[in-house]
Amino acid sequence: MQRGVPLSAALSVVETVQRSTEYVARAFVKLFLDEVYKPFDAAGAPAERLPDVIEAVERLRPIASQVLLAVFQQTMSAESRRRSAKSSSAPRSAASARESASAEADCRSASPPAAAIKPQRAGGAAKSLLGV
Numbered sequence: 403m404q405r406g407v408p409l410s411a412a413l414s415v416v417e418t419v420q421r422s423t424e425y426v427a428r429a430f431v432k433l434f435l436d437e438v439y440k441p442f443d444a445a446g447a448p449a450e451r452l453p454d455v456i457e458a459v460e461r462l463r464p465i466a467s468q469v470l471l472a473v474f475q476q477t478m479s480a481e482s483r484r485r486s487a488k489s490s491s492a493p494r495s496a497a498s499a500r501e502s503a504s505a506e507a508d509c510r511s512a513s514p515p516a517a518a519i520k521p522q523r524a525g526g527a528a529k530s531l532l533g534v
Contacts, residue, residue, distance in 0.1 A: 427466070430462060438455055
């Protein structure tokens with residue numbers, strides 16, 4: 403009996419995650435371009451605003467990473483609960499039920515509260531997100 407996940411299955415998931423994160427990265431870059439750089443450029447790239455633009459670039463990656471992790475944790479918890487509820491209609495052993503409950507509890511404890519990532523109105527989201 404094999405323990406763990408087969409390498410080919412794990413690599414397939416990694417490929418899916420990479421495609422998804424490419425989409426997320428493009429969304430954050432577009433956010434920066436649309437809400438920070440294009441207005442800066444349209445204003446003639448004033449030297450006094452350059453430090454704000456540089457700061458926005460420097461802050462984008464860690465903020466985007468935090469948002470991605472928080473949303474992923476919430477999504478993973480919701481998917482775990484959904485799958486757990488779906489499979490609860492099928493008979494399972496007591497050990498299997500304990501394992502599912504433990505995994506779900508681990509997911510819940512790793513998730514930030516929903517208030518931590520409340521959506522904002524589109525107009526102020528970029529400035530708030532990038533801190534400019």
